[in-house]
Amino acid sequence: MTLLVFIVSLLGSMALGVPVAFALIFCGVMLMSFMGMFNTQIIAQNMLIGADTFTLLAIPFFILAGELMNAGGLSKRIIEFAITCVGHIRGGLGLVAIIAAVIMASISGSAAADTAALAAILIPMMAKAGYNVPRSAGLIAAGGVIAPVIPPSMAFIIFGVAANVSISQLFMAGIVPGMLMGFALVVTWLIVARNDNVETLPRVGWAERGRASGRAAWALGMPVIILGGIKMGVVTPTEAAVIAAFYALFVGMFVYRELKISELPRVLIAAGRTTAAIMFLVCAALVSAWLITAANIPNEIIGYIEPLIESPRLLMLVLMLLILVVGTALDLTPTILILTPVLMPIVAKAGIDPVYFGVMFIMNCCIGLLTPPVGVVLNVVSGVGRVPLGKVIRGVWPFLIAQILVILLLVAFPSIVIIPARWFY
Amino acid sequence: EFTERTFRVSNGINEDHPVAVGMQAMQACLDEKTGGMMKMQAFWGGALGGDLQATQAVRSGLQEAVVTSSSPLVGMEPALGVFDLPFLFRTPEEAYAVMDGPFGENLNEKLDAVGLVNLGYWENGFRNMSNSQRPIETWEDFEGMKVRVMQNNIFLDTFSNFGANATPMSFGEVFSALETKAIDAQENPYVTIDTSKFYEVQSYISETRHAYTPFLFLFSKAIFNTYSPEEQQALRDCTIVGRDVERSAIQELNLKSLAKMEEAGLKFNTISPEDQAEMLAKSQVVYDKHKDSIGADVVDQVQQILSELRAAQ
Amino acid sequence: MTWLSRVFFRFLDILLALLLSAMALMVFVNVVMRYTMNSGLPLSDELARFAFVWLTFIGAVVVYHHRQHMGMETVVAQFGTRGRLVLMGLSDVMILGCAIVLTHGTWKQLPINASMSAPVSGLSMAWVYGIGLFTGAGIIAITLERLFRLVTGRITEAEIRGFGGEMEDLYGTANKVKAGDRGE
Ligand code: NA
Ligand code: NA
Secondary structure (H helix, E strand, C coil): CHHHHHHHHHHHHHHCCCCHHHHHHHHHHHHHHHCCCCCHHHHHHHHHHHHCCCHHHHHHHHHHHHHHHHHCCHHHHHHHHHHHHHCCCCCHHHHHHHHHHHHHHCCCCCHHHHHHHHHHHHHHHHHHCCCCHHHHHHHHHHHHCCCCCCCCCHHHHHHHHHHCCCHHHHHHHHHHHHHHHHHHHHHHHHHHCCCCCCCCCCCCCHHHHHHHHHHHHHHHHHHHHHHHHHHCCCCCHHHHHHHHHHHHHHHHHHHCCCCCHHHHHHHHHHHHHHHHHHHHHHHHHHHHHHHHHHCCHHHHHHHHCHHHHCCHHHHHHHHHHHHHHHHHHCCHHHHHHHHHHHHHHHHHHCCCCHHHHHHHHHHHHHHHCCCCCCCHHHHHHHHHHCCCHHHHHHHHHHHHHHHHHHHHHHHHCCHHHHHHHHHHC | CCCCEEEEEEECCCCCCHHHHHHHHHHHHHHHHHCCCEEEEEECCCCCCCHHHHHHHHHCCCCCEEEEECHHHCCCCHHHHHHHCCCCCCCHHHHHHHHCCHHHHHHHHHHHHCCEEEEEEEEEEEEEEEECCCCCCCHHHHCCCEEEECCCHHHHHHHHHCCCEEEECCHHHHHHHHHCCCCCEEEECHHHHHHCCHHHHCCEEEEEEEEEEEEEEEEEHHHHCCCCHHHHHHHHHHHHHHHHHHHHHHHHHHHHHHHHHHHCCCEEEECCHHHHHHHHHHCHHHHHHHHHHHCHHHHHHHHHHHHHHHHHC | CHHHHHHHHHHHHHHHHHHHHHHHHHHHHHHHHHHHCCCCCHHHHHHHHHHHHHHHHHHHHHHHHCCCCCCCCCCHHHCCHHHHHHHHHHHHHHHHHHHHHHHHHHHHHHHHHHCCECCCCCCEHHHHHCHHHHHHHHHHHHHHHHHHHHHCCCCCHHHHHHHCCCCCCHHHCCCCCCCHHHHC
16 A cells, blocks of 8 residues: 555656656655655655765766766767777768777766767768668667666666665676677667668778777777776775776867866866755655655565565566656656665665666666657757657667677676676776 | 653664664664653654755754764764774774763763764674775785775775875665675674675685774754653663674674675685784884874874773783 | 856855865764774764755755756647647746755754754754755745746747757756666
8 A cells, every 4th residue: 555655656746747856755745644644754864864975976987977978078088989899881980889889888877978979979970971870770760779788887876875884785687788788789780770772871981990999999998997997996986986987088178178277167067966966865865765664665575476486587577677667757767766776675675686686677777778658868869860759769779689688698797797797807 | 759651763774784783673672661651653764865964853852863984974063973983983982982981971972962862882883995905914904995985084094105096986876886896895883884785796704803883863952852850761771782782793793794705705814913913013103193083082082991991902 | 146056055165165174074984993093083974964954955056057857858848839838837836846845844854953962062953953954045045036927928949849858058067867766
């Protein structure tokens, strides 16, 4: 019954147009009233103490690093580097998009920022070379959502804090599944674009390739710094994030010289606002999470799905389906925040590895960024690439199916995630 | 005179900690005394928020009870800092004598003034060192070692004073920081070192006994005052029953944990009484620095009781 | 009035930028010190956390002012102007309620937080967590102004379109991406 109050008050208020953060607070108020423990201090206390967490500090720093990367020309250099490598192959610009997406994913934690950079540069190029525009836009959208799966990832940080799972372990566990998503895109692209009659870019010599990698080297060094730093234990994820931000600032200002001091306030304000929007949501979700726990809602759900606890694979399948459905209507961060406190006790009860579940959960949420009606990345591609939303949606579905197949593969064979995760860690 | 009540007890530790055993005994006692009217609902692993948040919720009357270590609460009751002072107690029996006597009562009154009814002092226990570098036998062995400490000035000063690089870090980050050697050492009771699996990424374990901290079983004063005198008495009595069970369970488990860690290949050593005394002497600057913030009368009282106890032996 | 509010929100934007830079600097200096001098400043980690709390709760008002909080416009988008105005009124009233709850709760918590000091800096936690009062009051003020314009029929076309998720022309930004979305 409490579960019903939770669902109806949350979805109902969101349907009326209440922003998710306020819908979560409203849901908290309804839960409190229903449980006969209405007290405004529960809201205030959970929200304010929730923001006071050192681990979450990684979020503003990774957002800042992403903004600085785009403003400082680091993203551009990476795409140019990919073009000199595979631009001359038939269908090569598609491969460029995928390779650049994977490299950028290992630098930035944000799907929207990566997609914006890719779409701005590559969609006009692909259109000019005669590629099918909706399909190209779809590919770039699907490539952009790899960002939160390959570390660094704000999604993993938010999940790690909400579920009390090691963020460093989640980071390492995301590498192989993220690569697999990229690989699935390559295969799908080669199939769907095989009959496209397009111009290829002229093959460039090794000298030019060397120059492009030289120019990109500073940007390509970032993943080494971030992942190496965490892996070698030099830094925690929060510290890695702040180092990434300063590195991007340094490279953008002094090496590429594309970032002017006068642009810094704009970058800082944008990152500050984005941080506040995400963090206010995180804080509001802590209210409902507290009440969900106090009301023992997970136990209520475990009661309903008791038989599934016995067969973890089937349970995973059901959970993935649930996340996929929720992900159609909700963005990444709210999906993580709302479902984590509900699902984690079930996952623990069924004996599913929390790191494995976390990776699968985030991959699935990323697919939600590509599904209408609410798919941020679709909007970014449409807005930045100037392609109507309907066409992007039409172009994205083959890639969407490929990524869902990757999830099914990993549900069937969890060791694909777990074994390399142990190895990296 | 008993009303049917279920009350929430928040724990930062996990369910495999001896506090769970103590709470079972406490529940059995409550069942008997109240005819099954009073039920505790325990939340583990900080599910209802960390120790500090849960204690604030208890003070505000948002939630009934919390079992928390004394250290995080120093910001709201400075006198609790007395338990963070290095090398104060030598044995658990000394600690029991101090906490279960007039000194404990005195602290309870201070806690009452900030809205907390302390029903009893349970055991978190002596904190000991583990590290990946070398056995710690004298204070000089701390030199240059990166030690994780709690966000607490007394601990920070204690280890910095020995020449260590004391790094405050949240509990959740400790395992990976140890594993990747971002830090060399951490300090906790044996049970915690065992159940948090810190020992898997450490090589040495040294029985420094550098601090003894209790768990406080704190009830919300605002809610407690609405209970009938009989209910209040039942809660007080049964917390003591639970306390005794928890104390013996944790002693037993400490030995088991230590044996398990030695079996896993960790090198174990104790500190000679002379070296221990030297560590205490070296730590006098920490006492001097923090005496005023804890309350000079509080520190004097506990040292007075301890010297009487030691003289009587 | 609009002039005053523009200056005020510009000021808040600058405050956000300063808080973010301060946080980054404090954490960065700490990392550098830890690895070059084998020592750190525990104070800087604590102050960075407090700046983060302020950034979040001051920024929440700024983001609300620019209507950049993430939402689900799917249902609202199905309605015409009249329907959207009704839903807008309803959701504004609900937001108002939430903001009142937050303000009241923060106020009631103030004495509890005032009697607790931060472990390293010794700062009263009322200064840190009290920022909820600013957030609550700010959102109440903005919502009341919006409700007043709604009742008196002064809501603009752009706002009605924006409420349904059509963001193009709102506040002169051609950007469809909202603040929080950039982080996804
Ligand atoms: Na990433
Ligand atoms: Na979606």
